[in-house]
Amino acid sequence: MKLKTKLMIGAGLLAAGAVGLVAATPIVGLTSPFLSIGTDANPIDTHGVTQAPDGDWFNVRLTTDGPSNIAFQEFAITANGHNGWHSHPGMVAVTVLSGTIQWYDENCKPTTYQAGDSWTEGSRPHYFRNIGANTAQLTAIFVVAKGAAYRTDRTAPPCAIGLGLE
Numbered sequence: 001m002k003l004k005t006k007l008m009i010g011a012g013l014l015a016a017g018a019v020g021l022v023a024a025t026p027i028v029g030l031t032s033p034f035l036s037i038g039t040d041a042n043p044i045d046t047h048g049v050t051q052a053p054d055g056d057w058f059n060v061r062l063t064t065d066g067p068s069n070i071a072f073q074e075f076a077i078t079a080n081g082h083n084g085w086h087s088h089p090g091m092v093a094v095t096v097l098s099g100t101i102q103w104y105d106e107n108c109k110p111t112t113y114q115a116g117d118s119w120t121e122g123s124r125p126h127y128f129r130n131i132g133a134n135t136a137q138l139t140a141i142f143v144v145a146k147g148a149a150y151r152t153d154r155t156a157p158p159c160a161i162g163l164g165l166e
Contacts, residue, residue, distance in 0.1 A: 029081025099136025
């Protein structure tokens, strides 16, 4: 490949990267300190099964392909604040401690969560915002590959524009 062609490809990749950075959606009114971060140096293959209080069987499994970082994070998101479009390179379990959150999947389908509600997230793009009048408090537990970022910023999907979720 000629040097000129290599330089043009390199410039194009740099420009594409810059556009991606500019297109990331902002985070507004969010503080989110990590309370703990630890490493499990071995692959995880944990399984639990028990009979639930209603008599049905409850089964849960967590499996990783290698060493993992496990982190616990606390979130405070002000009224009208939002977390921007993002995804995770692993699994996240979120619980609302106070307030009301509206969570959107990659198709802009909303789900409302209130104090006491929990949900899981993963590698699909999503967005959430505080729709209450006061600061909402949340917690999250992350399980990601050792050394991976806990969050990947994403551009807003086309459906977000008409909804003001940018």
